[in-house]
Amino acid sequence: MNKVHKINTIYCWLFTLLLLSSKLFGAPQTLRFFTSFDTPDIKLAQAILEEAFKQNHYHTIFILEAYRRSISRANSEGDGEVLRVANLKQIDPEITGNLVPIPEPILEVPVFIVNHNPISNFTHYNDLKPYRNGVLKGIRVLEKNVPNIHTISTYPSLFKLLNKKRIDNLITSDYFIEEITYNPDFQTEFYIHTLLKIDVFTYLNMKHVKLVAPIAATLKTMKKDGTYKRVESIIRSQYYSIQ
Structure with missing residues (x-):
């Protein structure tokens, strides 16, 4: 038992050290975004979000779910919803209470x-x-x-x-x-x-409300400096033979 206890203690310390080292070296946090679509439009929005959050030192992953489940998970356990209309909270108020839109349109x-x-x-x-x-x-x-x-x-x-x-x-x-x-x-x-x-918008869970302004500013900059068009061109070339 003592040997097992020592091994478990070592694993706990190693895990703690890994967590501390990730914070010490500034490992980016990963945010989970949900969507109910799998189309070129959504792939474009995801690529734009990936770049915008990368510029703000965050990683992003995207999870496909059915319509209401996508919004519901973004509203509860997740970090955001990729792309929805401006009046989403009026359309589905019962599952959007914790969601706040990034005011700069994603598309x-x-x-x-x-x-x-x-x-x-x-x-x-x-x-x-x-x-x-x-x-x-x-x-x-x-x-x-x-x-x-x-x-x-x-x-x-x-x-x-x-x-x-x-x-x-x-x-x-x-x-x-x-x-x-x-x-x-x-x-x-x-x-x-x-x-x-x-205009369609990305919604963030309220726990990330402090990111709304910086991500909105990043999206505006991306539209001005050509990054947005570059990402659009990449996505278009992936799905269509004529650019």
Whole structure:
């Protein structure tokens, strides 16, 4: 027993020394961010966040979860949520009480309209009221704002409905327009119009509220000094053959 006790004591001391040495040498803290998407848009946001937090001496890891579980874990045990709309706390108040947005947008995401019409006079969601509008299920900001909506589970199904003119407009929100044009179901006779643009934000858990201002400042600097565009170019080249 004495020998076992000595070994355990040695392990405890070694672990303590490791912790002390990491603090002594300033090892960066690792922050866990949650998201419910696995798209090029999200990969771009993650790459930007990784760089911004790296410049502030933090490591980041990203964990994929279902929509509400992602937000709930960011709100409770995690350190943040990668990308959500500005009014997230109004949409899901019961699971966002501990989340605070970084005020500098992580992305400005266009809302695209895909249809058969070469001319578009749409400037607001209300302009879509007379039409049958298809939206991919799960894009909450579109589900909430697009009138006369038909929510469909997959993009191929949406494109087929549009091709058969069973819907008038396909409404989607993607940072990269290539997400539409590279889709195998996209037809050359379709036209793409920009309805509006949405600022989306990273949310931090309140335990990191002191990081809100410095990370916001870093994001602003990255947009000015070309870092943001460089990261965007890298992500685009990873997913699309044409830059």
